[in-house]
Amino acid sequence: MRTQVTSVATVMGVSRIFKGKTGVVHALDNVSFDLKPGRTLALVGESGSGKTTAARVLLGLDTPNSGSIEILGRTLGLLKHEELRLLRREIQVVQQDPFSQLNRRHSVERIISGPLLAFNIGDKESRRDQVVELLKSVGLEKEHLRRRPHELSGGQCQRVAIARALALDPKIVVLDEAVSALDVSVRAQVLNLLRRIQEERGLTYLFITHDLGVAHYMADEIAVMFRGRIVERGNRDDVFNNSRHHYTVGLLSSVPLATPSATKRSREQVQALPSPGVDDACLYRSRCALGLGREDCKSTPLKITQGSETHSWLCHSPVEHG
Amino acid sequence: MKNALVVNNLSLSVPSAKGRVTVVDDVSFDIPAGKKIGLVGESGSGKSLTAYSLMRLIKDPVQIDKGEIFLGEKEILGMSMKDFRHMRGNDISMIYQDPMSALNPIMRIGAQIIESIRLHSDLDHGQARRLAIEHLASVGIPEPDRRIDSYPFEMSGGMLQRVVIAIALSGEPKVLIADEATTALDVTTQDRVLTLIDKLAAERGLSVLLITHDLGVAAQFSDDIMVMYAGKLVEKGSVNQIFSHPVHPYTKALLDSRCDYTIDVTKPINSIAGQPPRLDNRPDGCVFSPRCEHVQPRCREGVPPLISVQDRLAACFRAEELFHVEMVK
Numbered sequence: 115m116r117t118q119v120t121s122v123a124t125v126m127g128v129s130r131i132f133k134g135k136t137g138v139v140h141a142l143d144n145v146s147f148d149l150k151p152g153r154t155l156a157l158v159g160e161s162g163s164g165k166t167t168a169a170r171v172l173l174g175l176d177t178p179n180s181g182s183i184e185i186l187g188r189t190l191g192l193l194k195h196e197e198l199r200l201l202r203r204e205i206q207v208v209q210q211d212p213f214s215q216l217n218r219r220h221s222v223e224r225i226i227s228g229p230l231l232a233f234n235i236g237d238k239e240s241r242r243d244q245v246v247e248l249l250k251s252v253g254l255e256k257e258h259l260r261r262r263p264h265e266l267s268g269g270q271c272q273r274v275a276i277a278r279a280l281a282l283d284p285k286i287v288v289l290d291e292a293v294s295a296l297d298v299s300v301r302a303q304v305l306n307l308l309r310r311i312q313e314e315r316g317l318t319y320l321f322i323t324h325d326l327g328v329a330h331y332m333a334d335e336i337a338v339m340f341r342g343r344i345v346e347r348g349n350r351d352d353v354f355n356n357s358r359h360h361y362t363v364g365l366l367s368s369v370p371l372a373t374p375s376a377t378k379r380s381r382e383q384v385q386a387l388p389s390p391g392v393d394d395a396c397l398y399r400s401r402c403a404l405g406l407g408r409e410d411c412k413s414t415p416l417k418i419t420q421g422s423e424t425h426s427w428l429c430h431s432p433v434e435h436g
Numbered sequence: 437m438k439n440a441l442v443v444n445n446l447s448l449s450v451p452s453a454k455g456r457v458t459v460v461d462d463v464s465f466d467i468p469a470g471k472k473i474g475l476v477g478e479s480g481s482g483k484s485l486t487a488y489s490l491m492r493l494i495k496d497p498v499q500i501d502k503g504e505i506f507l508g509e510k511e512i513l514g515m516s517m518k519d520f521r522h523m524r525g526n527d528i529s530m531i532y533q534d535p536m537s538a539l540n541p542i543m544r545i546g547a548q549i550i551e552s553i554r555l556h557s558d559l560d561h562g563q564a565r566r567l568a569i570e571h572l573a574s575v576g577i578p579e580p581d582r583r584i585d586s587y588p589f590e591m592s593g594g595m596l597q598r599v600v601i602a603i604a605l606s607g608e609p610k611v612l613i614a615d616e617a618t619t620a621l622d623v624t625t626q627d628r629v630l631t632l633i634d635k636l637a638a639e640r641g642l643s644v645l646l647i648t649h650d651l652g653v654a655a656q657f658s659d660d661i662m663v664m665y666a667g668k669l670v671e672k673g674s675v676n677q678i679f680s681h682p683v684h685p686y687t688k689a690l691l692d693s694r695c696d697y698t699i700d701v702t703k704p705i706n707s708i709a710g711q712p713p714r715l716d717n718r719p720d721g722c723v724f725s726p727r728c729e730h731v732q733p734r735c736r737e738g739v740p741p742l743i744s745v746q747d748r749l750a751a752c753f754r755a756e757e758l759f760h761v762e763m764v765k
Contacts, residue, residue, distance in 0.1 A: 368623045368624045
């Protein structure tokens with residue numbers, strides 16, 4: 115298949131079901147995406163949409179109920195323990211909370227050299243040189259080596275986490291809400307840093323965020339998730355300027371913009387309903403201005419519409435433009 | 437216009453290894469009746485402590501060193517706590533970031549609203565319950581007569597924040613403080629909750645202090661904007677003045693460093709170099725001078741006062757000059 119040649123990771127028809135007291139939750143419902151080398155895919159959606167579960171499944175931290183995941187040509191479920199361990203060198207993660215993802219009792223040097231130790235790379239001296247190099251590449255100094263997380267600011271901790279993720283020179287980095295906890299001015303620094311590092315190292319990013327602005331800035335391709343499904347997927351221009359799913363449109367118009375000229379724009383509010391129609395074919399139907407009155411949205415199963423080579427959506431009656 | 441709230445020269449400090457350090461520094465502002473003021477700033481800028489002072493929720497080790505706060509005609513900082521308790525909820529109310537921790541998790545929401553209503557009136561339980569249902573309906577909770585018996589864990593974050601708003605407004609206050617009240621909510625929910633606050637404020641002539649780190653939220657839901665940095669109020673003006681022609685270098689840098697989906701993705705974002713000063717290490721002179729690209733020697737020596745520049749207030753020696761440079765561009 116062509117996609118496998120051009121992808122560093124492929125997620126195919128993955129579902130993950132959690133069983134709880136009140137019923138089953140489809141955290142991922144037939145989700146497919148692929149990561150192209152040197153590019154960024156953003157998964158966007160609100161809390162509970164399944165974006166973090168998708169990341170966990172890709173990282174091998176969670177096992178899907180069905181579907182397959184291939185990373186660099188290897189199928190995740192079929193690997194032996196040692197093979198999986200070696201594969202982890204190639205896919206690393208940076209998480210949301212700058213402080214809790216770092217061991218607060220360890221120095222910055224020990225934190226960043228952790229992955230090197232785990233794989234027995236180099237000796238003490240060469241590891242230190244490497245850590246200093248990594249620190250420089252994320253905009254920190256040698257003087258930070260001996261510091262512990264509590265002596266650093268949130269932005270600096272996030273830089274340390276990024277340096278640790280880069281230590282093994284991976285092909286793929288999963289960034290799970292990696293800038294969400296940072297203040298505006300610091301967030302901009304870290305985003306610029308991530309883009310620079312990607313360019314220098316040819317990294318592939320899976321960028322998970324609820325912030326559409328961040329997705330817009332970082333991603334070549336964007337997948338919008340709603341209740342465990344990818345409802346729209348396309349490149350930046352497709353999703354932001356030519357949105358076809360009603361949820362994408364509602365999401366975009368909900369973002370308050372810091373531009374006075376946008377103050378008076380008419381805004382399409384996404385409705386909240388107390389009891390979502392779980393049996394509806396389209397899970398967005400109960401909140402959708404159009405779908406609520408349509409029978410097919412209730413009973414006819416949805417199929418992915420491939421509008422162009424890059425743009426697809428999951429909707430019976432997509433938004434028309436022009 | 438009559439002011440609902442006036443703050444004069446408010447200063448707060450906290451203890452540190454180097455002695456007490458100032459965290460809110462000589463802040464003065466007022467909120468005209470019926471206006472919505474957005475207070476923006478990054479974490480540590482002192483915006484929440486300013487809000488807590490208005491509710492008299494400042495506790496050890498934080499201290500109010502000086503200042504006056506007038507709520508209507510009355511000065512509240514010099515008042516006894518017993519007297520102020522009658523004003524809290526009746527004259528001024530606050531909603532917080534996390535609705536789950538603002539509510540008692542093992543009490544039905546109805547009981548919590550009724551408690552608040554009866555504290556501020558002499559209604560009996562039955563009357564208060566009927567009023568509570570009305571309040572729930574007015575904040576857009578569907579089936580209020582049924583939901584009144586729900587526990588907090590049975591409701592979503594957006595619905596809980598509506599309950600908190602209903603409680604905050606149950607004493608019919610004149611001033612409402614919203615401290616990052618929608619920060620924990622999803623963007624579609626945030627939009628609905630802010631629209632609700634907007635509508636209620638208009639209906640009741642409320643004065644609102646909207647505290648947020650989100651420039652978009654401030655731009656869309658305020659009349660006037662105040663910008664705080666490292667405990668200082670650095671600029672104050674109308675939404676249009678602040679967002680179209682900011683004069684303080686920090687305001688301008690903050691706006692330039694935003695990342696929403698309208699920015700040019702082909703260039704790096706203009707981020708502000710460095711980071712906000714540590715509390716125990718505030719710079720001499722202008723607090724923003726170490727990160728400011730327009731810094732001059734005088735900025736490191738004297739503290740620029742908040743003065744009128746181009747129909748707004750700004751605390752920068754070069755504000756007037758920079759405004760004209762910007763205009764020429």
